[in-house]
Amino acid sequence: MLGSGEPEPQPIMRIVENEEVVEQATSSAFIEANTTVVSYQEIQKDHIIPVYVKDNEPLISQADFIQTTFEAVTDLFKGEQILQPQIRVSHPIKGRIPDAKDKPANQLQEWERTLYYERMMFVIEIPSVLDVIDGNQLALTIGGVKAYNLDNLYTKKGGIEHFKLFIGFQNKVCTNMCVSTDGYLNDLRVSSLEQLKNEAYHLLGAYNQHRHLQQMQALTEYSLSEQQFAQLIGRCRMYQYLPSANKKEIPALLYGDSQLSLVCKDYYKNNSFCREEDGGISLWKLYNLFTGANKSTYIDQFLDRSVNALDFASQVQCALDGGASSWFLN
Structure with missing residues (x-):
């Protein structure tokens, strides 16, 4: 399991056993605007999870979203190299524990602060699934977006939660993301982690990478x-x-x-x-x-x-x- 049994973040994440998960190569960011790089371990261990107001039950966490998608990727792409997820976040929501409610901000200890990020995007690259267009190497890439601002938190557990999920290619020359309509669920609405997992399997299984590549190849002409x-x-x-x-x-x-x-x-x-x-x-x-x-x-x-x-x-x-x-x- 991702991060299980590891007291500190490791340079290589092994999310599932018996799969080849390799370290992410150094490259420019796939998205830059107003975002911060975080590790999976930080999201899993240090970020609080928003809850439904009426029953205090948690929403599907960003860590669970990444974990579920990664499990689907490693299951459907057995034998391929799979890079650790790259994760970027934005719009921090800061807080503090009740015991520190009266402290000046500059006197807060780290353990008295709470934090989660309203928006998160991650990508998982499979560098062993490559093609070339006009001299540019393209690597198969899967990822998603979780933005809590799209969810209605003023209800009970079981309400609809919103996700975005995609599969496409990353241009290795520039780390630009190449995504087609057929490889994108832009408004994935689920009420459970099991539904989210099923949708991930369906998208990844139905994606036609050859048609996507042909569509991009045609642009060179x-x-x-x-x-x-x-x-x-x-x-x-x-x-x-x-x-x-x-x-x-x-x-x-x-x-x-x-x-x-x-x-x-x-x-x-x-x-x-x-x-x-x-x-x-x-x-x-x-x-x-x-x-x-x-x-x-x-x-x-x-x-x-x-x-x-x-x-x-x-x-x-x-x-x-x-x-x-x-x-x-x-």
């Missing part, structure tokens, strides 16, 4: 000229301010001005995905500029924007291929 890129980004910025009636007629774009500014910056400066000498850029590189910009997104929106990036790139591909016209390129 299409390119935008510099003029088309400028038109696209201009329309992306305009999209946010369109009247609601007009937006309903256009495929959704979830990226805001701050992310689009990063896309523009990296179009010129990114070492791996910048423009060609003539200003052109492949849709694969454009897609990675969007997924790279997504690292500045908060945890609760990260996966939705990851999926949206691939949908958006595929819609542009369809327009370039002579299919349905795209408002973003008109």
Whole structure:
């Protein structure tokens, strides 16, 4: 079991026995905005668990979510290398024990403080399941998001709890997450850990990694000229301010001005995905500029924007291929 029998956090977590779990390689973060790195042991041992107000029963903990997902991964991917989960958290909820209620904050002892994080995201990489697109290695990756702010705590145990769960690929060049609609449960609602486990098994078992890879590979065969890129980004910025009636007629774009500014910056400066000498850029590189910009997104929106990036790139591909016209390129 994860962390069982270990008095201190270890560099390699062995969540289940008899599986090859290897140390996470040093790399840049898969998400950066407003997040903090934590270990599983810290979440399990040091963070309190929110409870339902009416009966004081605990919600499904972030540690149990990670544990359950990891068990499903190790069961369905036997014999593969599985890296320890990378975990990032945000929005700390601080408190103190009753005996310390009157102490000044600067006099609190560590054991008098309480803490949990409202939002948590984790990823589990399987580096032995690899593919290559345009010279970029992609490793199969599974993960999820737990955000307590989405749950109704003013009820009794047995109420609906919200989770996000995904399976996709991580681009090893940049640690960008590549997630498709078919590999994503964006509003997983369960009332028990058993239901959560069943949904994890179903998602992982039903995911078609070959179709996902083919969808991304196809992006390498299409390119935008510099003029088309400028038109696209201009329309992306305009999209946010369109009247609601007009937006309903256009495929959704979830990226805001701050992310689009990063896309523009990296179009010129990114070492791996910048423009060609003539200003052109492949849709694969454009897609990675969007997924790279997504690292500045908060945890609760990260996966939705990851999926949206691939949908958006595929819609542009369809327009370039002579299919349905795209408002973003008109």
